[in-house]
Amino acid sequence: MSDDITGGPDADADETHGTDEIDGVSIELSNDEALVLFEWLAHRDEAGDLPLEDAAEQRVLSDIHAGLEIALEDALSPEYAELLAAARKNVRDAPQ
Known part of the structure; x- marks a missing residue:
């Protein structure tokens, strides 16, 4: 059975397939959010300053x-720098 982003069971999940299906979680991001996250992950990787408890965390990131x-x-x-600046502004200024 897979979970949706809210953590509840997926109503369409078919439990009869067992290991034939991959369990997973999907997160939907806007292009701006994805670009900001991409840059943050790249920066953290280069700086090497993100405290991790296990190598699995690094692998997932x-x-x-x-x-x-x-x-x-x-x-x-x-135009990556300009696109990133615009994405950061859009994410920062977006209503929550």
């Missing part, structure tokens, strides 16, 4: 960073 790099066209843009 690295996997998320790699997935964002694949999903984000802006990550390889020549």
Whole structure:
């Protein structure tokens, strides 16, 4: 059975498949949020200053960073700095 982002059971999950299906959690981010998170993960990785208790934590963060790099066209843009600045402003100024 998989969980949605709220932590509740997924009503469409089929428990009869057991190990045939991969359990997972999905988080939906806007492009701006994804770009800000991508940059933060890159900066933390370069600085090496994020306290981790286990190597599994580093692996998960690295996997998320790699997935964002694949999903984000802006990550390889020549205008990356400007796009990042705009994304940060949009996220910072967005209503909660």
